[in-house]
Amino acid sequence: MRHDDRTPDQLRPCSIEPGFIGKALGSALIATGGTRVICTASLEERAPAWLRNGGWVTAEYVMLPGATSPRGRRDPGGRGKEIQRLIGRSLRAAVDLTRLVGPEGEALSLVVDCDVIEADGGTRTASITGGWVALRLALDRLLAQGRLGADPMRAAVAAVSVGLLARHDGGDPLAVLDLDYPEDSTAVVDLNVVALPGQGSVSLVEVQGTGEGGSFSRAQLDTMLDLAEIGIARLHRAQEEALDAAG
Template identity: 45%
Template structure:
């Protein structure tokens, strides 16, 4: 099977993250997965949703947007249309849920960290790239208020990747748009550093998939997530990587 960029079935696209991409957020990252590029920024707000007021717990929320020029055909801004699409809302919830799964909300204190994920170029896998990049931005943001000797709010590493069954029937890792648009099965996998699944979103778009195919896709997803988490550690470096999971 020949992939558009001649990768093997179990290979990620070339990837890179640039920290401190923006001046003003407490944490910011530009993540590139092949031709997909997303700016992920983490801003700290000294307030929480009404249901957490007085509890001593914090919150992680996400906003996601696709710039009009991010795709081959210009996409109208949702602000112009006057409402968010169901897809956007779904992705925002996914990013928020994923990040909260590795956060100690008590250690966060009564503050909200707002994660903004802005896709400046889309070529498949924008939601999974957003989660991976947002995690690094989140660690940066939490480090900005962390006090030595206390529990660091981020308990474990986190990454996400897409997997699928190609139109030729082959399980593949990290689909670009051309592959995703023709895939028989499409799936997103979110995993923690200790290897636990946070979320698995899979759909048989061309046909139902088998238990065997599901196992192959999960194995590919785990491989991709582990590779990205290893890279996250390199990106964070000795300056921050030791904070994740620290309890004092």
């Protein structure tokens, strides 16, 4: 049994509040258990100079100093930069960048900011899941304003963690979904899975996995991916509910 009495395939309570930042083009506050992230999507004044075709989506990620105890640093550091690259790659996988252009064909560039205000594991996966909602709302607004020629969004994208936890009786490690900090910090294996939800199955975008306390078998990997697919389908429903609430 897990320390918070969740079953192995159970997500932490998850909520997504759309429009959390009124002045942002698109925004959402996502809460997964004790982790809370404010996601905002903004239109950049100009696209990257190297861009030759279509538009661009990128991301920035930071954990506010008070999000952890003891106090963290404002500088994202190497870990934060790696996470924001993951978020950017994940969001771009959901967008047809060739269609991210204005009515006259001008390139549009969007940045999704993910600010962690409270951390209890899974900040990068929550940022991707909530960041997609903020991005979807931003694109909806640009379409309504006539600033986009066509909708460039081709799919939703969501992310979740899975892992293997050691058993007290010394048996085979237990595969679990959506690790919180106590689980993440002691996991034998920890994976972050990003996918595009689909009909019947998901399309994987990225799988980041590490044997923190030991190796893992192909069968164990398959079990963890099956759990991730369950979780991502549920998170996609939460995304859809948030968009419905936004109207």
